Amino acid sequence: MTWHEEYVCSGQGEDKPMKVKALIVDDSSVMRKIVERSLRQAGIDLSEVVEAGNGVEALSALRLAAVDLILCAINMPVMDGLEFVRQAAKLENVKGVPIIMITTEGSESYVAQALTSGARGYIRKPFTADQVKENVMPLLAGK
């Protein structure tokens, strides 16, 4: 079974992909819109998109409602993505939710810190919809 078939099957046995509620965390509203568009272009059926401008806003959003997928920038004011991942990992409704970092900071140390703190993957900017698909779909399928 391919990852896409698994993803489709995870939609409670229906012949269509599951609906995904995504949280997109980035201080740039332009980047949030681009990430959302890339998710849709990747074939992910988004039921709702929650946006946050930094880690503090994202934690507040997660305390209000659970999501299925989190995409988060690293370099942000107020609370950066690495600290957000550390704190989000303590929230009960984030357990098992894939967190994917989106960053221009492609350095090994940043990536290693993010993965150690609980992120499941990362996408380096600039990215294409295909790269988003390659990184996100397997994590949704295995969620």
Place this chain on the structure above:
Amino acid sequence: MKGVKQSHAEWPERESWLPLLELSVREVYERMLGCQVEPGIITDTQPALDCIALVGLTGTLRGVLSLRCSSASAILMASKMLELSAGDADPQMGDAIGEICNMIAGNFKSRIPELSDRCMLSVPTVIAGEDYTCHSLADGGSIDTAFLLEGSPVTVTLQVHS
């Protein structure tokens, strides 16, 4: 790309950085805006480059990477990034060129192994308007590239502290 000026003869090992910077520019525009940039030069008859985005670099490499363009080009970039009309994209132009500058800087440093892990980027700053002078304290020379986006000039400059 044509219209490239190099002013870092004192750093022969950095001669290779110019094509890497150009490659980063091309990749960011292709992937995030879905368009190709053309080689270009800046002439006196072209519109004023009244928008500038700045991203600071610190660590192994210290300096500033800047992207300059006209406000019309900045709106065009936002329009392409967001797939919006120019009118709807106008309020996003600062955010858009800041992100483009940030991605070029990040992409560029990721191509140089000794910079990738030991050079950090600042959050972008964007200035718009014609009545300003941008003076960098970077004293280690610069790498400059210029290109055309749908006929409008854009420059990207890396100024380096010695």
